[in-house]
Structure formats: C-alpha cells, structure tokens
Amino acid sequence: MATKTTKDRLLDEAELLCQTRGFNAFSFKALAEALEIKTASVHYHFPTKADLGLALVQRYRERFESQVARVSSGRSSRDRIASYVDIFARLARSHRLCLCGSLAGDFATLSDEVQGEVRDYFAASEAWLEGVLEAGRTAGEVSFQGEARATSRVLIGMLEGTMLSARASGSPNRLRDTKRWILDFLAVPTP
C-alpha cells in the first residue's frame, strides 16, 4: 500500500484534534505544525475550514458506516448491538468523542453542509439501531418496551452522553459499564 497522502494525514490530524479538543479549538496552523508543512499548504488541500470540516465528517461517516456494516453481518441482534457499542467504547478509551457528537456541540458554528451531515449521521444511526432492535425483538433475542425508534434514540444519546461524562470524569473506560448496562437492559427475561 502506498504511504498516506498529505490530504489523508491532514484529515487524520484534524479528526484527532476535533475529537479531543473540538472543531473550533484547532487551527490550520496546528495542522500545519503537526505535519511540518506551512499553513498555505493546508489551504491548498482544503481551501477553507468549512471544506475541511465537510471532508472530515464525510470521511468519518463513510468509515463509520463500513464499521457498522461489518457489525451487521451474520450474528444475533444482541451481538450486533454489543459490537456497535464497542465502536464507541474504543473511541472513549483513546480519549476521543464521536466526531459527530463533538460537532453537535459546536453545531451552531458549522456551515450548512456540515450541519446537514451531522444531522444525517444521527438520523442514519437511529434508523440502523431501530432496525436491529425491532428485528431482535421479533426474533426474541432482545427485549424492551414501547417503540423501537424511541429506544434507539435514547440509547444513542446515552452513548454520546456517557462519552462526554466519562471524559470529564477522567474515566475513559467507563463505556464498558454503559455496554453492560445496555445489554442487561435488553436481556430477555428468563421465565
């Protein structure tokens, strides 16, 4: 495989900084210094910061979707959900937020296009989890009350939110507890 292009390295660094510090807390200068190039060269690859943000969220969503697709193949609904939560747990352990969760915090300062991508990220995630929950309930693999959509939404909120509080509490491993709680919550009662 070819070594990474500068563009990809810029996106890697921007993603790290956005997830650890926030979109408004890193600059083209910070990116340039990390790659040991000049800020003008960063502008060559991404004319404006809005362009960078858009590329960032699009790449993130693509990778996220492909992770979710891998999670979706084959196994039980319960396993899918466990693996899905693991995606977030891994992020938290490396002291990162979900990129779109981080961007949601800065939502009002984002370009319309980036706002749209973040909105779509949540809609897509909620729809995916809703599907898994509904299918799992039909198959008797998971149990919960009420509409799958409502549970899907609160569980995704829970993941985004516990990443926040885990960070503030200096407990990057706390998502393990969230995972256990969710799996217990969804457990089918043994009669």
Add this chain to the structure above:
Amino acid sequence: MATKTTKDRLLDEAELLCQTRGFNAFSFKALAEALEIKTASVHYHFPTKADLGLALVQRYRERFESQVARVSSGRSSRDRIASYVDIFARLARSHRLCLCGSLAGDFATLSDEVQGEVRDYFAASEAWLEGVLEAGRTAGEVSFQGEARATSRVLIGMLEGTMLSARASGSPNRLRDTKRWILDFLAVPTP
C-alpha cells in the same frame, strides 16, 4: 429587586453563548458588543477568559443545585426524577445544552480549575440521582435492575446525549420523549 449588574449580564450572555455555540466559539468582543460596552470593560470584571469560565461554571452549578434542591423537596422519587429531567428539557427547548455538557465537549481546552468544576458537576449529579433511585427503589416507587450508581450514570449520559442529538436533528422538543422513556423504564411493574 435591583437591576442586574454588568457582571451578571456578562455571565448571562456568556452562558447563553457557551450553551448555544461552545466556550471556544465566543469572544470577549462578542460579550462586549452584546452589552454595548468595550472589551476592556469585560476584562475589568473578568481579567482572563479562564476567570470568566470559572465564574460561569460556578454560578451555573449553584443555580443547578438550587433547582435540584427545589426538585428534591417533598414528593415521590418518581416525581423528583420527572422534575429533574424537566430541567434538561427546558434547556433543550430554548436551544441550549447543559453548560457542563457543553464544557465537557471542550474539556481539553479548559483551565484546570474549570475542568475540576465540570468533573465535580458530573460527580454531584450522579450521586444525587443515585440517591433518589436507591431511595425510590426501597420505597417501591421506581424499579430497575442492578446498582443505582450504574443506572444513574447512564441516565445522566442519556440526558446530556439526547440534548446533543435533539439539537443536531433540529428537534428541541425531543427531550419530552426522553422523559417519557425514562419514566416508563423506571415504572414499577403492575402484577
């Protein structure tokens, strides 16, 4: 009552901007313009932005604690929790995040003192809710499995997180659904 001091008006404006845009997305200039004074006058009240951040989070926590104290008086655990969730629902409806949730997103960029306050906010909230859950379970007013501390943490994460996704989805009223879900979740099964 006396008309508000400039200091309080500055804190009001900073709180609004922090909750709607993020701590790193507003400036002394923005505060000064909102109050129609000069930036140097803002520095008179808050020498540095870290000082402002500290005053902001301390005042927020005080008010939050007093709201929680009001919620805590008298009624059932279930009612307390419902009223507690309403605090967040009101914020979301006015297009604001929880201040400490917002600050948690920018956590790495905050001064040590502000980080400490944010950490303490989460610890205090989790402890309070844990107590209400535990007492409620003992009194037979609410029902849930496992440790109260674990449920307390995930529910607070859920509140913080659904505020984020509600904003990104353009659905500031969605916290109503979160409230309903939580109350259903805690409902004591009727035999």
Add this chain to the structure above:
DNA sequence: GGTTGCCTGCCTATGTATAGGTAGGTATGG
C-alpha cells in the same frame, strides 16, 4: 530525445480581522 507544457504539492510573502490582554485615564458617588 529534447523541449514544451501542464499538474501537483509545496513554498514565501502578505493581508485583514479577531482574540486575549494591558496601561493608564476619567467620571461618579459614598
């Protein structure tokens, strides 16, 4: 096979606006 010409990726240099902060002065009122 040299030369022409374009493309990529980086550079220097520069510009405008903002961010956070400081020094020192002034008006007002107990």
Add this chain to the structure above:
DNA sequence: CCATACCTACCTATACATAGGCAGGCAACC
C-alpha cells in the same frame, strides 16, 4: 480620598485566507 465601573488607546499573537512562485513528475509531440 478612594473605590467602582467604565473608557481610549494600544499591543502581540493568532486565525483564516490569498497571490504568486518554484521544483519535480510526466506525458505529448516533433
């Protein structure tokens, strides 16, 4: 007199961005 609360004026650093140049690759063409 002195504290409060505001001001003018200024500073340095940064943020984002643009213009224009240059080196190397590579492909076409005679």
